[in-house]
Amino acid sequence: xxxxxxxxxxxxxxxxxxxxxxxxxxxxxxxxxxxxxxxxxxxxxxxxxxxxxxxxxxxxxxxxxxxxxxxxxxxxxxxxxxxxxxxxxxxxxxxxxxxxxxxxxxxxxxxxxxxxxxxxxxxxxxxxxxxxxxxxxxxxxxxxxxxxxxxxxxxxxxxxxxxxxxxxxxxxxxxxxxxxxxxxxxxxx
Numbered sequence: 001x002x003x004x005x006x007x008x009x010x011x012x013x014x015x016x017x018x019x020x021x022x023x024x025x026x027x028x029x030x031x032x033x034x035x036x037x038x039x040x041x042x043x044x045x046x047x048x049x050x051x052x053x054x055x056x057x058x059x060x061x062x063x064x065x066x067x068x069x070x071x072x073x074x075x076x077x078x079x080x081x082x083x084x085x086x087x088x089x090x091x092x093x094x095x096x097x098x099x100x101x102x103x104x105x106x107x108x109x110x111x112x113x114x115x116x117x118x119x120x121x122x123x124x125x126x127x128x129x130x131x132x133x134x135x136x137x138x139x140x141x142x143x144x145x146x147x148x149x150x151x152x153x154x155x156x157x158x159x160x161x162x163x164x165x166x167x168x169x170x171x172x173x174x175x176x177x178x179x180x181x182x183x184x185x186x187x188x189x
Contacts, residue, residue: 014052016042018063021056022103030056030107060109067097083147087174090151091158091167101159150174 020042024033033056039049053059071093078085094101104110151174158170165173 010052013042013044013048014059014062016044017049017053017059021059022063022100025103025107030109060104083178084171084175086147087151087171087178088167090155091170091174094155094158095163095167098163102162105159147178150177 017038020038021033024038024041035046035049035056038056038059039046042049053062071089074089074093075081075086154170154174158165
């Protein structure tokens with residue numbers, strides 16, 4: 001369980017712990033990093049660690065929650081998102097965090113899966129959902145989950161292939177696939 005306190009000192013401590021963990025993960029295996037080592041690197045006490053987090057994984061979850069929220073904020077600046085907008089923002093955003101994603105891959109950490117579940121819970125608040133192909137809210141939700149799942153799996157393949165394609169190429173691939181799916185959903189049932 002993560003302490004969600006918004007105290008500025010707590011936020012600063014959390015960021016120090018995130019930075020320390022990522023630096024340590026770059027140097028050694030995640031599994032071998034101890035809490036003591038982590039707090040020493042962050043120049044914080046173990047008590048501060050346990051005030052804010054319970055586990056090392058909580059630190060990663062906190063960091064990815066922050067990143068996903070930033071991405072959602074970007075999408076919310078659009079009045080009406082097209083599939084191309086979503087894909088372009090998605091691949092550009094995660095490409096800017098490429099080193100982090102490769103670090104997770106190197107350490108065999110599927111933390112993104114847990115954060116992605118939170119992202120799916122927030123899908124209905126995005127402009128694309130309000131302006132999509134369906135008028136039925138349940139269908140809108142499943143449509144959003146479908147699109148998000150496709151993006152999620154494309155991101156995983158992209159990471160596995162060490163970002164061999166540019167964000168623009170990934171966006172073009174997504175857009176081609178998405179436009180093949182019939183957009184006339186007038187026969188909703």
